[in-house]
Amino acid sequence: MKFRIYRYNPDTDTAPYMQDFELSLEAGDAMLLDALMLLRQQDDSIGFRKSCREGVCGSDAMNINGRNGLACITALSSLKQPIEIRPLPGLPVIRDLIVDMTQFFKQYHSIKPYLVNNDPPPETERLQSPKDRLELDGLYECILCGCCSTSCPSFWWNPDKFVGPAGLLQAYRFIADTRDQDTAARLDNLEDPYRLFRCHTIMNCVDVCPKELNPTEAIGKIKDMMVKRAV
């Protein structure tokens, strides 16, 4: 199998370059991450992040044949060769496939990703009805891998001001939570031409999400709530 991998080590390289690799391996059931692990036996300088190797931790997000995805759940058999692997677009490269996600997490933290409830804590947990709990499906599953935000042109142009699809999906996750009491402040926080309204419904986020979530729909629901509040 043929691979082309983006290489860049800021300590020794003046510019990034693509390096070709070859691996004698039957695709079978193997995932791209398996191949990367084998390639690292050939060349132990290839830098990439990984942890759970089963699509739960979100560490090994990368750009695979031009499309963002998780290496650990992308089957080798589904990929056209040579398999071109690059770091997530739009974020500063630390080394090879490892990107600096500071900006991404800054945006995530800016939406207060935690429940705000000023009532005294009850003896047991704060309960929800099954119907209310259902609202959180399709929202809470996000693993913050960054595939969506780094495939979003609006996030490329304004990563410092636009919250991005991942952050906005999480913003709606807390707006939709019946136990949260901060809805008005959360909507105020997003009522801004940059923070929310940079979304132009391009829907790259929906296309690439490895967990098959729909940030565009969540963003639409936030807009709906703002309209309801304003009229």
Add this chain to the structure above:
Amino acid sequence: MVNRILTGAHYGLRDWLVQRITAVVMAIYAVIVVVYLLMQPSFGYDTWAELFSGNVMRTFSMLFLLSLFYHAWIGVRDIVMDYVKPASIRLLIHVLVILALVVYTIWSVQILWGL
């Protein structure tokens, strides 16, 4: 002035909503005009002149054009916000676009009412 990331202008919803509403106005107008013209047995200067002779058509055409201008303002501003980084140049472009659209509005009135 300190160099901070500045957000929180607290507008956005209105423009976004206005852009949707103006799109609907333009779509309805376009469909009506196209259907009307297709229903005419012959199509020439006379049909066109007759269509725009009444004040109702002129008023709705003006409404269509105002929708178009407002829609275009939000769209162009969005593009400028995405691609032009220095705030001073952004402001300059905004002013030029607004001035152009005001001129277009006056021009539209002149054309529609034959002033």
